[in-house]
Amino acid sequence: MALTDEQEAAVAPGRRERNKLQKRARIVAAARDLFGRQGFASTTTQQIADAADIGTGTLFLYARTKEDLLVMVFRDEMLETARQIFAAPPAAPDVVDRLMAVFNRMADYHAGDTDLARLLLRELVMSQTESRRSDIDELMDAIHDGLSAIIQDGGRVANAPLVARSAFALYYFALISWLGAGQDRGWCMRLLREQLANLINGNRVDA
């Protein structure tokens, strides 16, 4: 027997809301699939709309621009990836080793599709849309908290959150060098390790 409207509304946040969420999920799935198989540029918003079985204009009710769609698609995936990485903490003796283990696993994720990662990185820099900003903030916060915990756990450093911010900034720059400037990944990561060692352990001549 079906529930009455009132009962239904009481259980879940309303049918309308559920429909929207379903539609949103279809859109994200379609976009994820097409971006992955055809690339971002050669996927048209029309193709995504067709695959998600919605009208041309409806798509833009859920993502203001094609680029927002890219961020939408990867926000979930990256959040999940970040959670998994921080949930299974690397059991290395040194803080620098542990940070590098985290960053290497993140880089592994991006290595799966460097073309998309490159474009995504570009969009993550600028949170033009309001919805995008919250997507990005959530992701950044998750990573920052994870890093902070690792650094705090090391115990040798004052002001762990600030150092976490610096570590993330250095990682971000490594990503830009690798994906943006086309430098060799290994080279970027080696440099990052040195920079992190400097950051954590100091770099004085007399040390």
Add this chain to the structure above:
Amino acid sequence: MALTDEQEAAVAPGRRERNKLQKRARIVAAARDLFGRQGFASTTTQQIADAADIGTGTLFLYARTKEDLLVMVFRDEMLETARQIFAAPPAAPDVVDRLMAVFNRMADYHAGDTDLARLLLRELVMSQTESRRSDIDELMDAIHDGLSAIIQDGGRVANAPLVARSAFALYYFALISWLGAGQDRGWCMRLLREQLANLINGNRVDA
């Protein structure tokens, strides 16, 4: 009396080449003006072509995309700005102070048009086009060298170029927070100062 073709070609790198340079200059000037007055999005490539007195398609012989045009326009300006900043070195006692003086002056430049700066920053992350890559590399190198000199001059740090890279990465991240994530400029710069102090002077609990 006019020079013969041969004489002319011997003096300068050929009339053809000079024409191209002139045309390029007209394009950059027109784009600079229109972007500044109307903003990037509401300036059409047609307007730029008209202002530069060239055909619609000719524009794309000089810049593969509208975004490349943005990079072209600001590469020169930013290089010049960077040179001026590093030519008149800040006479502060501390390395951190001197770095902050440099970064603050760079931020001042961007503060002149934060909308354009935001878009530019996004494009600088990814050197999609080959021509853009060289533009960006040149700019980055200039800044890196300047920072390196300041840090080396401080004398208390081993491996100045690496620390310069880190300092730049931290500055870059501050820019992203300010222009990209919409954080308050003062807050970003204060954080940057702390991070730089950490980087240069160490951050051990026992220090």
Add this chain to the structure above:
DNA sequence: AGTCAAAAATGATTCTAGTCATATTTAGCG
């Protein structure tokens, strides 16, 4: 000066992201 191939310029055309006036669906209410 005249010829020719390569380089550069051109604008009509194509393609697609994003808009907007209209139509449909939803849910609260008498």
Add this chain to the structure above:
DNA sequence: CGCTAAATATGACTAGAATCATTTTTGACT
């Protein structure tokens, strides 16, 4: 149940970036 207003969906349409087949310019060589 209708009725109504608000929310949501739709696809024909617009605007503008970028392309490309064609034309024009250049300069080397005779």
